[in-house]
Amino acid sequence: MKSYNLFLLLFFVSGFIYSRNNKCIECHYSTTPQIVSDWKLSKHAENDIDCSVCHGTDHMSANDVSKVKLPTPETCAQCHDTQVNQFKKGKHSIAWAAMKAMPTAHMQPMVLMEGLKGCGGCHKVGLKTEEEIKKLKNDGSVFGHSSCDVCHTRHTFSKKEAQQPQACQTCHQGFDHPQWEMYSGSKHGVRYLLKQNGTLSENVSAPTCQTCHMPDGNHEVRTAWGFLAVKLPMPEDKQWAEDRATILKALGVLDPQGKPTQLLEVVKAADVARLTQEDWEKERNKMINVCSKCHSENYVRAELKKGDEIIKSADRLMAEAINIVADLYKDGIIEKPQNYSYSYPMLLTFHDAPTAIEQKLFVMFLEHRMRTFQGTFHNNPDYALWYGWSEMQRDLTEIKELAHQMRLNKSR
Known part of the structure; x- marks a missing residue:
């Protein structure tokens, strides 16, 4: 009898979730159809991770849109805690704080900073306090707080996309950090682009940004010399x-x-910055290990x-x-x-x-x-x-x- 009751409970709960998810899909097919089509392509859809897991259950109609929950790294950590914990240890997680710490950040137009159209457009990947998120929402910058979706574009959240060097291109180019231009014009980058377009075999060695800076998928993204090389x-x-x-x-x-x-x-x-020789050598040795897979030590x-x-x-x-x-x-x-x-x-x-x-x-x-x-x-x-x-x-x-x-x- 206990097993039968448990079965009934699971049946009704799953039915409720299915019904609610169908309602989300039905409505958003007409309002934001590309969001639905992207989600349907995702691993989330394959594994029955529906809208409510990330966005909550309070938003049910066009009349209560303000109640929708917007994801933060903690939302992603429900399932991806290893990656989120790695991210929090790395330089991307402090990007927002680093931007705000610049001596004349307050002198820039806010649309470029908190409005995410200049520095903030890339530095939004960094972690923010609850107070900062609240202020951003009050100032009209409702979106861009989840961090993870900077590389894993919503709503497909594709791992394959985030593994491509182009995923880094938006932020790592231009004035002070033209890594994309340097990488894509280097032998490493040229070889990988030839691999992408099918000129070279899928099996040839051709490193991406992630190969060197995220070995084994580690989300810390750290370097020995750091950003400013001091x-x-x-x-x-x-x-x-x-x-x-x-x-x-x-x-x-x-x-x-x-x-x-x-x-x-x-x-x-x-x-x-690396402030001890041991910390510097730790990151240098990681890079040596990566490069030594293709070159002699x-x-x-x-x-x-x-x-x-x-x-x-x-x-x-x-x-x-x-x-x-x-x-x-x-x-x-x-x-x-x-x-x-x-x-x-x-x-x-x-x-x-x-x-x-x-x-x-x-x-x-x-x-x-x-x-x-x-x-x-x-x-x-x-x-x-x-x-x-x-x-x-x-x-x-x-x-x-x-x-x-x-x-x-x-x-x-």
Whole structure:
């Protein structure tokens, strides 16, 4: 009798779910048909994961649309807890906080930030607090909070789509991080695109972004050098140590005397840079293991070492340029902005830097230095040289000339 009652209960519950899901499909076929067709193609549909699992049961008609529940990473974690936990440990999860931490983020049009049409359009992948989500909803930005759907586009949530390098293209291109351009023009990228269009066999080795940065599907997406290619401890090479200290001062992490500032604690909390040799080596060894599946380990270590060396060379140029601008503050040639804590240029002020020479310094750092080392690590010679190193040399020449003219004008 107990088994019979349990059967009846399951029958009625499944009938209710089926009926409700049919009602969702019936209504949305006429209002948003592509959502339904995408869902029908998904693994969710195959496994009877219906609308209510992600969107709740409060929304039942056009009159109560405001009651629909919008997914967050916790929604996905009901079934995909391993991937969500990995994601929370990685750099993508802190993307929203990193954007908000930029010195002049508040000076940008909100449509670009919270409106998700500029920086926020990609940085929305980052985790947000309940208060932030509530504020975004109140400001009209109701969507874009789930994070996972940035790569696994709703409502198919396709794993296969997210495994393609094009899934990374929307965000990883352009001014400060043209990884798509560098990858797709490299031997790795060309080979994979030829594999996609059928020119090469499906069985040839051709790495994607995910092959190197998400080995075995790990959603942490971390690198040894981090986004800005700065790390601790300082190198043994005296000149490089001085140059890196100069860059850290211009990032606000060290004060003019080389002592840590409060911002260092923010960097530690966000885990955006490797702050111990052990952490750096851990990520470097992951990459060596990945690359060694196609290349000899000796070759891999030698190639990665070249990336380290180009960072060292780029830092020499960058430090010289930073010190030129810092001396202009020191000598009263240009006025230090009131929002700067120290008499050092702030590299992360971006286009809000107040003078042309400070603008040039920001471009040198965030566009050209980035392309120099990223182009090297992504095996794209053109980006490493002509879009990176060569541009840094030209930036430094222009900064020297601007500083010279500013001093002449001041002395007249």
